[in-house]
Amino acid sequence: MDTYIQGIIMLAGINLMAVLGLSLLTGFTGLFSFGHAGFMAIGAYSAAIVTSLLKLPFVFGIAASGVMAGVVALLIGKLTLKLKGDYFCIATLGFGEAIRLILDNFQGLGGSRGWPGIPAYTSIWNIVIVDILGVIFLANLVRSRHGRNMIAVREEELAAQVAGIDVVKYKTLALVISAVYAGVAGAFLGHYMTFIQPKMFALIKSTELTIIVIFGGLGSISGSVLGAIVLTFLPEMLRAVDKWRLVAYGAAVILIMITRPRGLMGGVELTPSGIRKVLAEHRAKRKANAERSAQ
Amino acid sequence: MTQFFQQLINGLSIGSVYAMMAVGYSLVYSIMNFSNFAHGGVIMLGAYFGFFSMTLIKLPFAAAFGLAAVGTAALAVLIERIAYKPLRDRKAPFLYFIISAMGASIFLENIVIATIGPTFRTYPQVFSRTPISIGGLSIGRLDLIMFGVSALCLVALVLFIERTKTGKAIRAASYNMKAAALMGVDTDRVVMTVFAIGGLLAGVAGVFFGMKYTVYPQIGNITLKSFVAAVFGGLGSLPGAVLGSVILGTLETFVAGYLSSQFRDLIAFVILIGVLVFRPTGIMGKPSEDKA
Numbered sequence: 001m002d003t004y005i006q007g008i009i010m011l012a013g014i015n016l017m018a019v020l021g022l023s024l025l026t027g028f029t030g031l032f033s034f035g036h037a038g039f040m041a042i043g044a045y046s047a048a049i050v051t052s053l054l055k056l057p058f059v060f061g062i063a064a065s066g067v068m069a070g071v072v073a074l075l076i077g078k079l080t081l082k083l084k085g086d087y088f089c090i091a092t093l094g095f096g097e098a099i100r101l102i103l104d105n106f107q108g109l110g111g112s113r114g115w116p117g118i119p120a121y122t123s124i125w126n127i128v129i130v131d132i133l134g135v136i137f138l139a140n141l142v143r144s145r146h147g148r149n150m151i152a153v154r155e156e157e158l159a160a161q162v163a164g165i166d167v168v169k170y171k172t173l174a175l176v177i178s179a180v181y182a183g184v185a186g187a188f189l190g191h192y193m194t195f196i197q198p199k200m201f202a203l204i205k206s207t208e209l210t211i212i213v214i215f216g217g218l219g220s221i222s223g224s225v226l227g228a229i230v231l232t233f234l235p236e237m238l239r240a241v242d243k244w245r246l247v248a249y250g251a252a253v254i255l256i257m258i259t260r261p262r263g264l265m266g267g268v269e270l271t272p273s274g275i276r277k278v279l280a281e282h283r284a285k286r287k288a289n290a291e292r293s294a295q
Numbered sequence: 296m297t298q299f300f301q302q303l304i305n306g307l308s309i310g311s312v313y314a315m316m317a318v319g320y321s322l323v324y325s326i327m328n329f330s331n332f333a334h335g336g337v338i339m340l341g342a343y344f345g346f347f348s349m350t351l352i353k354l355p356f357a358a359a360f361g362l363a364a365v366g367t368a369a370l371a372v373l374i375e376r377i378a379y380k381p382l383r384d385r386k387a388p389f390l391y392f393i394i395s396a397m398g399a400s401i402f403l404e405n406i407v408i409a410t411i412g413p414t415f416r417t418y419p420q421v422f423s424r425t426p427i428s429i430g431g432l433s434i435g436r437l438d439l440i441m442f443g444v445s446a447l448c449l450v451a452l453v454l455f456i457e458r459t460k461t462g463k464a465i466r467a468a469s470y471n472m473k474a475a476a477l478m479g480v481d482t483d484r485v486v487m488t489v490f491a492i493g494g495l496l497a498g499v500a501g502v503f504f505g506m507k508y509t510v511y512p513q514i515g516n517i518t519l520k521s522f523v524a525a526v527f528g529g530l531g532s533l534p535g536a537v538l539g540s541v542i543l544g545t546l547e548t549f550v551a552g553y554l555s556s557q558f559r560d561l562i563a564f565v566i567l568i569g570v571l572v573f574r575p576t577g578i579m580g581k582p583s584e585d586k587a
Contacts, residue, residue: 032390079572086389087575090330090526094567097519101561203516207397214394243409250402257395258381 006124007192008236013127014188016228019212020134021181023224026213028142029174030154032089035096036182037205039069041198042099043183044190045109048118051191058121062130062187069183070176077172096206103198114197122192130188134181138221141177150174151219182209211253217263222270227263297431302552303545308438310544311445312507315500316521317528317536318452319371319493325469325531326489327383329392330522333374335515336403337494341367341501342510343407349419356421364498371494372487374399383486400515407512416510441503448496449537456533461488469531520547520563527570529580538578 018040025031043065050061080091104112141147149170152160161167190196208231216227238245256263268274316338323331345363348354354362378395422440426433456462467475468485476482500521504514521540528539543563551559570577 032393079568083571083575086329086393087571089390089393091568091571094523094564094571098561098564098568101564105557105561203519204401207401210394211397243405246405247402247409250398250400250405253398253401254378254395257387257391257398258378 008233009124010122010127010188010192012229012232013124013131014122014185014192015209015212015232016131016225017127017134017188018182018185018209019216019224019228020131020138020221021178021185022209022213023216023221024138024141024150024181025174025178026210027218027220027224028147028154029150029171030157031171031174032210033092033175033178034089034203034206034210035092035094035099036178036209037201037203038092038096038099039073039179039182040186040189040205041103041196041201042069042072043186044196044201045103045115045186046183047187048115048190048196049109051121052115052118058119058126058191061121061191062184065183065187066180067183069179069186073176073179074172077175081168081171081175093203093206096201096203100198100201103201110197112198114195114199116195118190118194118196120191120194122188127188127192130184134184135221135225142221146170146173154219214263215253215256217268220263220268222274223264223268226270230264298552300432302548304432304434305438305552306545306548307541308435308442308544309507309548310541311442311449312500312503313521313524313540313544314537315445315448315496315503316518317525317540318449318533319497320522320525321528321531321533321536322465322489322493324525325533326465326472326486327379327392328531329389330396330530331493332393332396332522333378333399333403334371334493334497334522335518336400337367337371337374338497338501338504338518339407339512339514340370340403341498342505342514343411343501344498345502346416346418346505346510349421360499360502363502364495367498367501368491368494371490371497375486375490404512404515411512413512418506418510421506437503437506441507444499444503448499452492452496453533455492461485465489520560523563523567527566527577529577532577532579535577535579 018036022033022036025033046068047058047061047065050056050064051058054060076092076095080088080095083091103109109115142151149160149165150173152163152165153167153170157167186201189200193200212227212231213224215231216225217223235245235249238248268278316334319334319337320331323329323334341363344366345359348359348362349356352359378399379392382391382395422436424435426435427439428434456465464475464480464485465488467478467480468482472482475485501514504517520543524540524543525536526539527543528535528537543566546566547559547562550562
């Protein structure tokens with residue numbers, strides 16, 4: 001396969017990993033984050049320390065990235081998840097930027113000039129396998145009792161609380177799991193680029209992840225998968241008009257917000273039963289229309 | 296001791312520019328309850344408007360200032376019409392506004408990169424670089440003018456909000472948009488006015504910012520700090536935004552002066568997290584109950 005195409009596939013896989021986690025937090029639990037690039041950064045640097053400095057195999061690097069991101073998320077969650085929606089959003093923004101600026105100033109890990117020479121361990125196979133595992137875990141999670149509780153928190157926080165759901169606990173759980181996904185994505189990104197730099201994990205990266213989740217559709221795993229693939233390939237195809245690509249991107253985001261805020265697949269899954277559901281609704285609507293016109 | 300006062304003056308001057316930006320964030324928040332991240336892009340374009348009217352059209356300084364402010368006011372209203380009005384009509388949750396704002400900010404930054412280019416540009420020198428010295432302290436002319444104009448703008452804003460009929464409508468809408476509408480306030484016009492005022496101040500702030508530093512498409516990222524100042528002072532509160540900005544500006548210069556300039560940017564975000572953890576409503580924000 002063409003190495004260029006291979007590269008894009010790997011990039012899509014890495015984005016997908018981060019997006020899957022964010023999909024749980026945003027799409028299923030209803031919390032928005034503008035700091036997930038911070039968790040990716042933590043993952044990327046942790047993994048690089050393990051593989052590049054300690055010379056351990058990649059598996060340990062991935063594990064370290066997930067654990068570190070998860071632990072930090074737990075701390076951040078304890079501090080900020082009692083805040084109401086928009087303030088939590090702002091807090092994550094502050095967190096993401098703070099992580100980037102700390103790494104920028106920390107000369108031990110390369111500082112703002114970055115850290116070159118990370119081994120190129122990421123391959124199509126390991127990223128695809130991890131993606132598949134990620135999807136399977138997430139699909140099972142959202143259908144479990146815990147997943148249903150998270151959706152309840154998203155739909156009606158107060159009612160969920162009254163019904164006996166520990167809202168803060170489930171928000172924390174969603175944040176930690178999403179951070180682990182982001183951390184692992186960061187590990188793969190570092191070992192794909194073989195070079196990491198704090199600048200790569202700026203606010204714009206967090207925004208991009210959130211945009212992919214919304215583009216794919218809130219509350220839909222298959223939507224997130226589709227969104228990650230489409231929104232990674234699309235900018236690459238627009239390389240010819242490189243300068244205008246992000247202009248179009250910004251305009252597209254506004255357009256989606258004002259015309260189709262549910263995204264590509266809001267709330268619908270691309271599974272046999274999901275498709276049947278949509279078709280049935282469609283048929284019912286057509287039947288109703290036909291009856292109305294017959295009268 | 297001299298150094299202390301010197302830093303204090305520098306801090307106040309940069310803080311006053313932050314204040315003009317922060318007021319824009321806070322005004323919009325007080326009416327529409329969302330953080331308008333497109334504001335950074337508007338400020339950035341203000342810096343460019345001022346720059347080009349001084350270099351290309353060769354306008355005198357004051358006229359360039361006016362043109363930049365009017366331009367950004369128009370731009371802010373335009374963004375509201377395109378990116379937020381449809382959401383307002385649909386009564387969409389605040390998150391859609393934030394995402395739309397992020398989209399607008401990406402759009403603005405990159406359209407500037409695509410058309411004007413990513414290069415750093417320096418304003419022509421307007422004021423003499425020799426500082427004025429008062430009792431052993433040297434104050435830059437630009438700093439002095441920045442502080443003066445900002446203070447003037449903010450006083451004008453307070454008078455506008457407190458004394459005029461439109462100001463009254465803005466205050467009413469910030470308490471309760473629906474009730475204000477029932478009392479005959481044209482809320483659509485209030486929203487437009489608020490964006491226009493925010494835009495005007497953004498233009499002035501953008502020109503000053505460009506003159507003090509340089510002009511480049513990513514200025515918007517630095518203006519994020521004025522957003523932090525608005526949160527620090529309490530989102531939605533105008534005096535809070537000013538106070539937060541002045542404190543942040545002073546703190547920043549002290550950190551840069553006494554510790555290290557590298558930590559200057561970090562301090563803003565550390566403050567942000569600290570404020571949110573210990574006092575989410577900031578110094579002067581009204582406590583808002585989460586109705587879930």
